[in-house]
Amino acid sequence: MAIGPVQMLVVGFEGPEFDGEILEELTRLKDADTIRLIDLVVVKKDDDGTIETLHTSGRGRARVASR
Numbered sequence: 001m002a003i004g005p006v007q008m009l010v011v012g013f014e015g016p017e018f019d020g021e022i023l024e025e026l027t028r029l030k031d032a033d034t035i036r037l038i039d040l041v042v043v044k045k046d047d048d049g050t051i052e053t054l055h056t057s058g059r060g061r062a063r064v065a066s067r
Helices: 021-031
Strands: 039-045 051-057 062-066
Antiparallel strands (some): 039 051
16 A cells, blocks of 8 residues: 655654643544544653653554653
8 A cells, every 4th residue: 555645744842841732633633634644753851861752653553662
């Protein structure tokens, strides 16, 4: 199955005030068939250097990892 064309969107935040508004809007756009979400990765880096990621696919599977 071919997928394309594909666009990538990268959103950055200056501080730790992420409240989920972006995720809610992406979900709304996906549910309205405005966009097709193939993969989503959220990356958070703490002051001590710990990196936490959330990865989900358009098929609804999610995985959280910390390093």
